[in-house]
Amino acid sequence: xxxKSEPFVVNVGPQHPxxxxxxxxRLTLDxxxxxxxxxxxxxxxxxxxxLAEERTYTxxxxxxxxxxxxxxxxxxxxxxMAVEKLMGIEVPERAQFLRTIMAELQRxxxxxxxxxxxxxxxxxxxxxxMHMFRDREKILDLFEMACGARLTLNYMRIGGVSRDIPDExxxxxxxxxxxxxxxxxxxxxxxxxxxxxxxRARGVGVLTPEQAMAHSVSGPMLRGSGxxxxxxxxxxxxxxxxxxxxxxxxxxxxxxxxxxxxLAEMRQSLHIIEQALEVMPGGPVxxxxxxxxxxxxxxxxxxxxxxxxxxxxxxxxxxxxxELGYYIVSDGGPSPFRFHIRxxxxxxxxxxxxxxxxxxxADAIVILGSVDFVVGExxx
Amino acid sequence: xxxxxxxxxxxxxDLANPVRELIDGLGLVSEVDYVLWSLIASLAxxxxxxxxxLAFIWIERRxxxxxxxxxxPNRVGPAGLLQPVADALKLLLxxxxxxxxxxxxxxxxxxxxxxxxxxxxxxxxxxxESMVLADLNVGVLFMIAVAGIMTPAVFxxxxxxxxxxxxxxxxxxxAMLISYEIIQVLxxxxxxxxxxxxxxxxxxxxxxxxxxxxxxxxxxxxVAYLVAGAVEINRSPMDISEAESELAAGYHTEYGGIKFxxxxxxxxxxGFAIAASATTLFFGGWTLWGLExxxxxWLIFLGKLYAVFFVYIWSRGTxxxxxxxxxMTFAWKFMLPLMILNVLLVAAEVVIWEETGASRNVALxxxxxxxxxxxxxxxxxxxxxxxxxxxxxxxxxxxxxxxVGKIYYTGAEAS
Amino acid sequence: xxxxVTGIExxxxxxxxxxxxxxDAQPEFAAVKPESxxxxxxxxxxxxxxxxxxxSSLTGVDRIQWFEVAYHLESIKHNRAATIKVRxxxxxxxxxxxxxxxxxxxxxxxxxxxxxxxxxFEGNPDLRRIFLWDGFAGFPLRKDYLNLPGGQxxxxxxxxxxxGVELSGRGTE
Numbered sequence: 006x007x008x009k010s011e012p013f014v015v016n017v018g019p020q021h022p023x024x025x026x027x028x029x030x031r032l033t034l035d036x037x038x039x040x041x042x043x044x045x046x047x048x049x050x051x052x053x054x055x056l057a058e059e060r061t062y063t064x065x066x067x068x069x070x071x072x073x074x075x076x077x078x079x080x081x082x083x084x085x086m087a088v089e090k091l092m093g094i095e096v097p098e099r100a101q102f103l104r105t106i107m108a109e110l111q112r113x114x115x116x117x118x119x120x121x122x123x124x125x126x127x128x129x130x131x132x133x134x135m136h137m138f139r140d141r142e143k144i145l146d147l148f149e150m151a152c153g154a155r156l157t158l159n160y161m162r163i164g165g166v167s168r169d170i171p172d173e174x175x176x177x178x179x180x181x182x183x184x185x186x187x188x189x190x191x192x193x194x195x196x197x198x199x200x201x202x203x204x205r206a207r208g209v210g211v212l213t214p215e216q217a218m219a220h221s222v223s224g225p226m227l228r229g230s231g232x233x234x235x236x237x238x239x240x241x242x243x244x245x246x247x248x249x250x251x252x253x254x255x256x257x258x259x260x261x262x263x264x265x266x267x268l269a270e271m272r273q274s275l276h277i278i279e280q281a282l283e284v285m286p287g288g289p290v291x292x293x294x295x296x297x298x299x300x301x302x303x304x305x306x307x308x309x310x311x312x313x314x315x316x317x318x319x320x321x322x323x324x325x326x327x328e329l330g331y332y333i334v335s336d337g338g339p340s341p342f343r344f345h346i347r348x349x350x351x352x353x354x355x356x357x358x359x360x361x362x363x364x365x366x367a368d369a370i371v372i373l374g375s376v377d378f379v380v381g382e383x384x385x
Numbered sequence: 386x387x388x389x390x391x392x393x394x395x396x397x398x399d400l401a402n403p404v405r406e407l408i409d410g411l412g413l414v415s416e417v418d419y420v421l422w423s424l425i426a427s428l429a430x431x432x433x434x435x436x437x438x439l440a441f442i443w444i445e446r447r448x449x450x451x452x453x454x455x456x457x458p459n460r461v462g463p464a465g466l467l468q469p470v471a472d473a474l475k476l477l478l479x480x481x482x483x484x485x486x487x488x489x490x491x492x493x494x495x496x497x498x499x500x501x502x503x504x505x506x507x508x509x510x511x512x513x514e515s516m517v518l519a520d521l522n523v524g525v526l527f528m529i530a531v532a533g534i535m536t537p538a539v540f541x542x543x544x545x546x547x548x549x550x551x552x553x554x555x556x557x558x559x560a561m562l563i564s565y566e567i568i569q570v571l572x573x574x575x576x577x578x579x580x581x582x583x584x585x586x587x588x589x590x591x592x593x594x595x596x597x598x599x600x601x602x603x604x605x606x607x608v609a610y611l612v613a614g615a616v617e618i619n620r621s622p623m624d625i626s627e628a629e630s631e632l633a634a635g636y637h638t639e640y641g642g643i644k645f646x647x648x649x650x651x652x653x654x655x656g657f658a659i660a661a662s663a664t665t666l667f668f669g670g671w672t673l674w675g676l677e678x679x680x681x682x683w684l685i686f687l688g689k690l691y692a693v694f695f696v697y698i699w700s701r702g703t704x705x706x707x708x709x710x711x712x713m714t715f716a717w718k719f720m721l722p723l724m725i726l727n728v729l730l731v732a733a734e735v736v737i738w739e740e741t742g743a744s745r746n747v748a749l750x751x752x753x754x755x756x757x758x759x760x761x762x763x764x765x766x767x768x769x770x771x772x773x774x775x776x777x778x779x780x781x782x783x784x785x786x787x788x789v790g791k792i793y794y795t796g797a798e799a800s
Numbered sequence: 801x802x803x804x805v806t807g808i809e810x811x812x813x814x815x816x817x818x819x820x821x822x823x824d825a826q827p828e829f830a831a832v833k834p835e836s837x838x839x840x841x842x843x844x845x846x847x848x849x850x851x852x853x854x855x856s857s858l859t860g861v862d863r864i865q866w867f868e869v870a871y872h873l874e875s876i877k878h879n880r881a882a883t884i885k886v887r888x889x890x891x892x893x894x895x896x897x898x899x900x901x902x903x904x905x906x907x908x909x910x911x912x913x914x915x916x917x918x919x920x921f922e923g924n925p926d927l928r929r930i931f932l933w934d935g936f937a938g939f940p941l942r943k944d945y946l947n948l949p950g951g952q953x954x955x956x957x958x959x960x961x962x963x964g965v966e967l968s969g970r971g972t973e
Contacts, residue, residue, distance in 0.1 A: 015553065021633060129621075129704065132449075132453045132702055135455060136453070198779075204708075213796065214792050214794045233791045251785035255784070269782060273785075365708060365710065367706075367709065
């Protein structure tokens with residue numbers, strides 16, 4: 006006997022605890038099984054690409070904080086790199102190292118949050134999130150010391166960084182670097198080998214490397230599928246070419262692999278920061294641009310406005326979520342002619358339907374958690 | 386000293402004594418006396434339940450906060466003690482909303498129906514030597530039967546609120562509760578067969594007489610009972626019918642105000658009911674190896690009850706959630722065969738004990754040892770048979786590499 | 801280190817394979833004619849010497865005279881990057897062939913370009929608005945979206961606070 010069943014449409018979101026913001030997933034279900042999935046986005050669309058055409062290059066830096074508000078540093082970095090590429094600016098060595106350190110700290114903070122929220126999506130009621138927020142808070146304290154802000158940092162400048170770190174910053178960072186490995190060991194112990202997490206995550210949402218590459222998936226998702234592709238290694242920017250680190254890859258392309266890749270990357274980030282703190286040279290942190298004003302201490306600050314030459318530049322970096330690219334077209338005016346963000350959160354959602362069909366509702370939530378998207382970056 | 390106290394109005398080992406003294410002083414006819422007596426006892430149980438729920442809301446929030454590096458509620462009253470009161474007041478004062486398209490009668494009935502069985506269960510629970518409201522000779526059966534009313538109540542709530550999350554959660558709950566009720570019943574059946582009575586008071590006095598608790602004789606049944614209980618009261622890792630990361634708030638998504646309060650309280654009450662029956666059946670109830678002569682039995686009982694309930698708080702703060710199919714697989718493929726074997730085993734042991742007529746000092750340790758050993762063998766063997774190795778072997782770390790562009794995918798999981 | 805293949809180089813390679821397909825070649829990019837776009841992209845993906853299996857970014861630009869779509873390609877196998885462009889001259893109804901059959905990863909990005917710039921990707925199986933709601937009037941990233949008086953374009957002409965003329969939009973002079 007066959008049981009006749011009717012499809013059943015469930016809207017997960019826009020107001021839902023597991024959509025990580027205002028994002029809507031329209032699931033068509035047959036019982037608990039997903040037979041169709043559709044994404045509805047745009048609830049947080051702030052038309053940044055249009056707004057940026059009305060502002061000068063320096064004024065646009067704060068927008069890059071607010072796309073991926075969980076990882077502002079990397080947003081800043083990708084944008085200033087694109088403008089520097091457009092203008093052909095060489096950045097001083099110390100600034101390069103500072104950028105590297107900040108980007109890696111940001112990666113630890115962002116992955117902490119991603120892993121905690123992922124565990125939350127698996128049903129661990131808030132406990133992993135709270136423990137991981139503890140680490141994140143410490144990193145945000147470091148950011149606050151360096152630039153005065155905790156979330157929307159606005160630290161990078163075209164030609165360098167906004168200011169040098171204070172003297173007490175390095176000892177505090179080193180202390181954190183000593184504390185964190187113990188915590189990571191704890192997370193690995195409690196989460197990586199947790200029977201329930203393994204049961205929930207292994208074999209769910211599988212992407213083969215061919216599918217992952219064809220769907221333009223990047224970051225931990227691509228590496229989880231076993232493709233050793235990391236822009237930091239493939240196309241070193243900032244000071245990554247002077248630093249020794251490994252790419253973490255998975256072997257099965259499932260949710261669990263994305264999870265282990267993020268955990269391993271946090272350890273690699275620690276490794277990078279430790280090395281960078283050791284070999285960071287002195288010197289200026291900002292390249293003097295044409296109209297830059299010089300402060301009394303001899304430090305130059307970035308000019309509010311300048312005119313890059315006519316042309317275009319595409320710079321991409323490895324943000325915690327994947328390949329974050331900025332495509333800037335200049336017509337020689339003081340504001341960008343076209344300002345486009347290649348947002349990893351947005352593009353990593355492309356194969357969501359592929360992963361979700363055939364899975365259950367509970368799996369869909371876990372898959373969504375493993376993509377680790379930030380709605381601010383999806384919608385921009 | 387306890388001998389001097391026995392039966393006097395100041396003998397607080399039995400809270401009935403002072404009340405009995407008072408009511409006897411009134412000199413009523415026996416019918417009125419009976420009604421008054423029942424009312425006072427019911428009211429006492431109800432008061433205790435409400436106070437316990439308020440206390441445990443606070444305890445749970447503080448304890449879980451401690452597990453999560455937080456402080457928990459600490460603003461309302463000393464150490465946040467009045468937080469549950471403030472919450473209750475807030476829930477009472479909120480507007481009662483019924484969603485459009487909801488079946489108004491059933492929507493209203495849901496929280497009411499779910500509330501009743503969770504209280505009624507306590508009628509048969511022995512709090513002390515003679516502190517039991519209704520000393521039924523089918524107490525265990527009564528408990529199971531009454532707790533079964535929760536299932537339709539949850540479905541009623543989920544169905545009537547015209548919400549898809551609630552509907553999904555209701556369907557999950559029905560599937561889950563029916564599966565785990567079988568396990569619950571089988572676990573209790575083993576205990577009942579062994580003791581030979583369904584009367585909860587008899588079960589407690591049996592454990593007192595034989596100086597052992599059933600946990601030492603049948604640990605597997607206790608574990609199964611607690612797991613099934615976790616399903617019934619929606620505690621992680623079995624909180625699938627609430628699953629706040631998947632289904633918002635599960636079957637009570639659309640409930641607000643005091644209707645939600647009823648569900649919230651019913652969840653705690655059901656938890657206490659599970660803990661109470663586990664305490665009575667497996668932990669010797671109000672007895673503590675003779676100490677009940679000195680310490681009031683109801684205090685011992687409450688201590689044990691709260692300790693059992695604490696396990697649920699603990700699991701909530703630490704464990705992720707299973708998926709519905711994994712939970713059902715666990716029930717039908719893993720727990721059910723084990724519990725059937727357990728019942729058969731216990732029945733065989735009872736028969737053998739009676740046939741051989743061994744003394745209790747020989748028989749009980751032997752049975753306990755056999756049961757514990759077999760439980761361990763069965764659990765491990767059956768898990769291996771179903772293809773579950775140890776958890777540590779199944780987790781792994783990422784591969785580290787420096788070769789950009791190389792593909793490490795093996796696809797072992799896809800097959 | 802990623803080899804950034806210049807537009808001139810990639811244009812020569814394409815020209816060798818598909819004569820008459822290249823429209824323009826600059827150091828930054830090579831522009832391909834719309835009618836041979838899918839052929840060229842498929843060849844770039846499948847040819848083992850090129851192997852651009854990863855579409856990093858797809859985006860549209862309103863160049864006022866024409867619309868263009870830029871494809872930033874990456875080859876993970878060879879660690880190489882190149883930029884291909886295609887132009888759509890018709891301002892009213894710009895049409896470009898879809899890259900979804902070549903890279904499914906273009907799906908959401910094409911929807912974004914359609915939503916904000918109004919570029920129609922022919923062959924995209926699911927071309928709907930993505931950020932804005934259905935029925936939104938116009939395409940906001942187009943330079944003429946605001947309909948400023950006198951054919952002005954949005955965007956700064958001068959620095960804020962730069963002396964001389966007061967601030968005005970592009971294209972006033």
